[in-house]
Amino acid sequence: MKRTLSLLLLSALSLAAAQKVATPIAIGIAVAQTSNASLFGQEQVIGAKLAEKFLNARGGVGGTPIKLVFQDTSGDEAGAINAFQNLISKDNVVGIVGPTLSQQAFSADPIADRAKVPVIGPSNTAKGIPQIGAYISRVSAPVTAIAPNALKQALKINPKLKKVAVLYAQNDAFSTSETGIFQQTAKDLDLNIATVQKFQTTDNDFTTQVTAVLGENVDLVIISGLANDSGNLIKQLRQLGYKGLIVGGNGLNSSSMFPICGQYCDGVIVAQAYSPTQSSAANQLFAREYKAQYKKDPPQFAAQAYTGVQVFVDALKVLDHKRKIADWDLGELRVALNKQILIGKYKTPLGELSFDKDGDIVQQAFYVAQIKMKDAKNGTFVFLK
Ligand code: ILE
Incomplete structure (x- = not known):
């Protein structure tokens, strides 16, 4: 009797866990849309939205569009944890690009890691971020x-x-x-x-x-x-x-x-970690599209957020070839997606990139710029040789 009960319970649990991936494919964006950290977050939102628009225009994932789900992390740990929990359990995203600050990542990333949800850090540059867990990688080169x-x-x-x-x-x-x-x-x-x-x-x-x-x-x-x-x-x-x-x-x-x-x-x-003049075709396209819309060169945080979304899409495309994404169980897809992210090579606005065994970005080139102000509010980063 006891055994039957626990068996019943078990199958009920696994039934609850089995869940197909919804389409369009939901990718979570957990960045700071409010607070002081939104000074960075606003650039990240722009970069991510550009990726959604242009990657969908180029066919999305084998014809299936992606849809970004935004959850504002604000600037602190509690906000990031809350955003991650919502994305994982309510919005059922396949993975998360975020959070904005390393300070937030050290608190929120372990939650995604335990839930086996891949996270790509778009701007976390502190030492030790990819080492938080197997499901944490980043496209922001470390300090x-x-x-x-x-x-x-x-x-x-x-x-x-x-x-x-x-x-x-x-x-x-x-x-x-x-x-x-x-x-x-x-x-x-x-x-x-x-x-x-x-x-x-x-x-x-x-x-x-x-x-x-x-x-x-x-x-x-x-x-x-x-x-x-x-x-x-x-x-x-x-x-x-x-x-x-x-x-x-x-x-x-x-x-x-x-x-x-x-x-x-x-x-x-x-x-x-990014230059608008980086010569790859992927970057020239991105920089042109950004400039057409915003009338200035793309900033690093926008380029990195774009790259985070692109890595998800490129990895999803590989899995989609094996089995259409809509036919995957969400939990299984998240696990396979994380594996695929880590073994892939990507042609991005940051240049060609891949990940090391910890999930840290392997990137070819870095740059240095100097601020040149035009007036009290406007200026540019001038790249130095
Ligand atoms: N790179 C820093 C961090 O990891 C900031 C990100 C500047 C916006 O927290």
């Missing part, structure tokens, strides 16, 4: 690959650089990860770190930190933070008289920062 390039470029501009100040947001996982790489690279390049100053991503007043930096007479300032805090920090550094070079990390890689530091953004050096 280890990106940050050193900016310092080398600063030395190219001014070979006499010697004394540097380092500042970072201590409440943000990406910023603490990135500053570690900046500080190590500075030492490797024989630069002398005169002071290390901490701040919070929620800070607006940086008088204490700027005073400490000015007291050291440094000729290079290196900043790891997010857009709003870093923008204000740069502004106050310049207003209080700092004249030397500034290197900013990945959190300064958005034109959303321009209205915050205004004319003071001018000259800041930022390493890039």
